[in-house]
Amino acid sequence: MTRSRQPGGGPGFSRRRMLTGAAVLLGGAFAAPALSGCTQAAASGVTNLSYWHLLSGGDGITMATLVADVEKELGDVSVDQTVLAWGAPYYTKLAMAAAGGRAPDIAIMHASRVTGWAPGGLLDPWDLDLLAEFGVSEDTFKPRIWEKGFTDDTLYSVALDSHPFITFFNTEVADKAGVLKSDGTLIDTSTPDEFIDMALEMQAVTGQHGLSWGYLNDGAQLWRLFYTFYKQHGADMVLETGKPAQFDEDAAIESLEFMTKLVDGTVAATNSDINNGIAEFAGGKSGMLFSGVWELRTLQDAGVPFDATTIPTLFGTPAVYADSHAFVLPHQSNPDETKRRAAYEFMSTLLKGSIKWAGAGHIPAYLPVIDDPAYAELLPQAHYADAADLINYDPPAWFTGSGSDFQNYFLDAIQGVMLGGTTPQAGFASFISRIDTLLSKPNPVTA
Structure with a gap:
């Protein structure tokens, strides 16, 4: 180009x-x-x-x-x-x-x-x-x-660099669960149900959880997993100043519904933060961890037997969140x-x-x-x-990006969904309402 x-x-x-x-x-x-x-x-x-x-x-x-x-x-x-x-x-x-x-x-x-x-x-x-x-x-x-x-x-x-959201997995737990292929990689999962079945096989080995993922009071963790699954639907999100947000509501709701299925207390903890999630995985009490590549050294220092892979494509279109x-x-x-x-x-x-x-x-x-x-x-x-x-990457707008308040707005609207107090439809509508308010305002740097 x-x-x-x-x-x-x-x-x-x-x-x-x-x-x-x-x-x-x-x-x-x-x-x-x-x-x-x-x-x-x-x-x-x-x-x-x-x-x-x-x-x-x-x-x-x-x-x-x-x-x-x-x-x-x-x-x-x-x-x-x-x-x-x-x-x-x-x-x-x-x-x-x-x-x-x-x-x-x-x-x-x-x-x-x-x-x-x-x-x-x-x-x-x-x-x-x-x-x-x-x-x-x-x-x-x-x-x-x-x-x-x-x-x-x-x-x-x-x-x-690029630093994506990925899957870490405990090689010993995965082996005992029978979810490793002959080359040592995880078995292929291409649907939400297949992924949950694999996680449950690992949970049967650990006795605690199949997956670790922390989201409490952490908009970044929530957004990273949501946007991964949202983009796997082949969906776009366009945030253009002066216009309402453009998005695929069906893709958003299906992504949120799947995320709530993960935090059922068996596949993953119902209300964990990322620090607890990392500690759980590092202690051998789960088979997988959803987090960023930046956790690699922490896990190496913990001495847990692990490997890592791209988050599987569960909704048709290969995609991951990254910055x-x-x-x-x-x-x-x-x-x-x-x-x-x-x-x-x-x-x-x-x-x-x-x-x-x-x-x-x-x-x-x-x-x-x-x-x-x-x-x-x-x-x-x-x-x-x-x-x-x-x-x-985050949908471009003057208020998005790592370290901005954008992901905190997602937390405010969606944490209740994960905790069961709000429906995915209501939570996502609340998020979009807040984003539309920001889109109605010009970039303060250029105003």
């Missing part, structure tokens, strides 16, 4: 309008952040970059290793990392820094959040020619991952060209060494890494690599 090449800054905007819009978009008025790590390196000939991200824990350790590797390989680039708390704290400070003229040279965002930022000038576009000079281009990414970086035919983000950590260029009115070029080189070099990022469970977005024989030997990561062909 041919895209226009647009070097230089993003669309023009009023600084005052942007500061106001960013505060509204992120939920209120916020003080400008205290920035750290933004000084030039003292060593002559070394370009210092400020790099912001929201990766902590094991992911943060892995990212620090990757950054150190890049610094060592390049030799003339030094990177100061600023790590901020996941979710609203991070996006609030990044937006205000971009709007207030104190943006870092490069940052990580979730790809699903870019739609709400790019139109108002919070991000600068990537120069396709300069990216190609450093070996980053359309043919080095899977199509839907590359395309997600575009807003209005301009590239605003470059994915580091991507993606590199962006927060807006700078007068970017230093030396530092801007170094940001491209830093990002491209990190992408090329992202096999280490796969160790954290994420699927590297840069295709040469996936195609390297070393990735095929990385288990269980290679067993769910096909999920990158099936991923579905």
Whole structure:
């Protein structure tokens, strides 16, 4: 697909309008952040970059290793990392820094959040020619991952990975339950009833549950599983500002009805949160776990015998929910060209060494890494690599995406459905009503 090449800054905007819009978009008025790590390196000939991200824990350790590797390989680039708390704290400070003229040279965002930022000038576009000079281009990414970086035919983000919702399974429990094929993979299930039957076979082994999945007070967990099954119906959800939401009600209701069947107290716990779900699976008290690839290291540390696979297609169309950590260029009115070029080189070099990022469970977005024989030997990561062909991001809108309130709105409407106090029809109608109210309002960044 041919895209226009647009070097230089993003669309023009009023600084005052942007500061106001960013505060509204992120939920209120916020003080400008205290920035750290933004000084030039003292060593002559070394370009210092400020790099912001929201990766902590094991992911943060892995990212620090990757950054150190890049610094060592390049030799003339030094990177100061600023790590901020996941979710609203991070996006609030990044937006205000971009709007207030104190943006870092490069940052990580979730790809699903870019739609709400790019139109108002919070991000600068990537120069396709300069990216190609450093070996980053359309043919080095899977199509839907590359395309997600575009807003209005301009590239605003470059994915580091995809991190889908997947199925972890206890290999010992599955073997005892007789639900493993000769190659060690789970038997095929292509309908909701077949999946429930498989889970019940595992429950007979564990004596507790066949599946672990936590949703209490967690809109992200609820939405990720719902959207996986919704998209497996081949259904779309279109959220266009100024118009009512477009959706497939039958697909939504059938997805919710199946989710309530899962939490019957036998297949899965009726009222578990994700921490309890992970602990249950790690303790061998269930046969499967629905969660994100980011839980891989937790399960490895727990010592539970497990493998992983893409969530089975139960409603006809292969599909899974996912997001991507993606590199962006927060807006700078007068970017230093030396530092801007170094940001491209830093990002491209990190992408090329992202096999280490796969160790954290994420699927590297840069295709040469996936195609390297070393990735095929990385288990269980290679067993769910096909999920990158099936991923579905949040429906684009100025209020959607990881770390936004969108998934909390889903929680408010749907948790009662899972607990049995609300019908799927009433719960989903409540959710859509709230979304329609948001769609009636303009993106505050561009208003």
